Amino acid sequence: MPRPGRSATGEPGARRGPGAGLREQQKSRRRARLLAAGRTLFVEHGYAATSMEAIAAAAELGIATVYNYFGSKSKLLATILKEDFAVLYRQADELVAAPPADPCRGVLALVELYRRFEGNWQAKGMLAAVLGPGLTADPALDEVAREAEGRVRKQLAALLTHYRQAGRIRREINIRDAATVLFYVFNQHFIEYVTGQSTDFARMQAAMDRQLRFIVTAISG
Numbered sequence: 001m002p003r004p005g006r007s008a009t010g011e012p013g014a015r016r017g018p019g020a021g022l023r024e025q026q027k028s029r030r031r032a033r034l035l036a037a038g039r040t041l042f043v044e045h046g047y048a049a050t051s052m053e054a055i056a057a058a059a060e061l062g063i064a065t066v067y068n069y070f071g072s073k074s075k076l077l078a079t080i081l082k083e084d085f086a087v088l089y090r091q092a093d094e095l096v097a098a099p100p101a102d103p104c105r106g107v108l109a110l111v112e113l114y115r116r117f118e119g120n121w122q123a124k125g126m127l128a129a130v131l132g133p134g135l136t137a138d139p140a141l142d143e144v145a146r147e148a149e150g151r152v153r154k155q156l157a158a159l160l161t162h163y164r165q166a167g168r169i170r171r172e173i174n175i176r177d178a179a180t181v182l183f184y185v186f187n188q189h190f191i192e193y194v195t196g197q198s199t200d201f202a203r204m205q206a207a208m209d210r211q212l213r214f215i216v217t218a219i220s221g
Contacts (some may be wrong), residue, residue, distance in 0.1 A: 011171070031069055033059040035083075038076045043118070045076060046125020077129060078140040088113055089151055098157045103163040104216045110159060111186055114152060120201055127194045134185060143221055153183045163220075170221045178219055185211050 037058035041050040052073050056063040070076040092113050099106040118127060129138075130145045157179035163169040169178075189208040192198040 030059075030061060030065060033061065034066055034069055034076065035080055039080050042080070042126040043123040047073075047129040049125065052076075058132070072140070074129075074138040074140045077126065078144050080142050081114055081130060081141075084118065084149075085148055085151075088117060090152075092155050097153050098160070099159055100138060101166075101168075103160075103168050103220055104213050106159055106163065107156070107182060107216050110155060114186070115205065121190065121193055122201075124196070127164045131191050131194065149183070149187070152186070153179050154155060156182050160219075167221055169219055173219045178215070181217055182212060183188060185215065 034055065038050070038055050041054055041058060045054075050073070051195070052066050053063055055073075055076070056066045059061075066076070070079065070184075092110055095110055095113065100109060115121065121127060130141050130148070132145050132149065157175050160169055160175045160178055164171065164173065164175065169175075186208065189198070189204055193201065193204050198204045
C-alpha cells in the first residue's frame with residue numbers, strides 16, 4: 001500500500017493542500033496586473049518609451065516579478081497583442097463562415113474588424129512595434145506580426161473562395177494572388193498610418209476602402 005499523500009509509484013500524490021490553490025490565484029492576479037499595467041503604459045507612452053521598471057511600479061510589484069512572469073518587455077507586449085488578436089480572429093472567422101452576399105461588402109466588413117484593433121489603430125506607439133514580419137528585430141514581436149499576416153491573408157482567401165463558389169468571383173481568378181493584393185493594400189495603409197505618414201484616419205479609411213472596392217469589383221463575375 002502506498003503511503004498517504006504518495007502515488008502507487010512512490011511519487012508525491014496529486015492531492016494538493018489549500019495553499020496550492022491560493023498560490024495559483026495570486027499568480028493569476030499578479031499576471032493580470034502586469035498585463036493591465038503594460039497595456040496602459042504602452043498605449044499612453046508607446047512601446048519604446050515604456051520601461052519594465054515603469055510597468056513594475058504601475059502594477060505595484062517588484063521588477064524581478066515582471067521578468068519572472070514574462071522574461072522581457074517584448075514578450076509582455078506579445079502576450080497582450082496575442083490576447084487581443086485572438087478576439088479579432090474569432091470575430092473574423094465568424095464573418096467568413098457567414099459573409100454578406102456582396103463580395104465588396106464582405107471584404108470591407110472583414111477589413112473593418114481589423115481596423116478597429118486597439119481603438120482604430122490609435123495606439124500607434126504600441127502598434128509600431130509590430131508593423132510586419134521582418135520589420136522588427138525582436139523574435140517575440142516578429143512572431144505576432146507573422147501570425148497576424150498569415151491569419152488575415154487566409155481569411156481573405158477563404159472569403160474570396162466562398163464568393164467564387166457562389167459565382168460572384170470569376171473562376172479564372174487566382175484566389176491566393178487576389179488575397180495577397182488585398183492584404184498588401186490593407187497593410188500599406190496600416191503602416192503609413194501607424195508611422196505617421198498618414199494622419200487622418202477617416203481619409204485613410206476612405207482611400208483604403210476605395211482601393212479594396214476597386215480590386216474586388218475588377219475580379220467579380
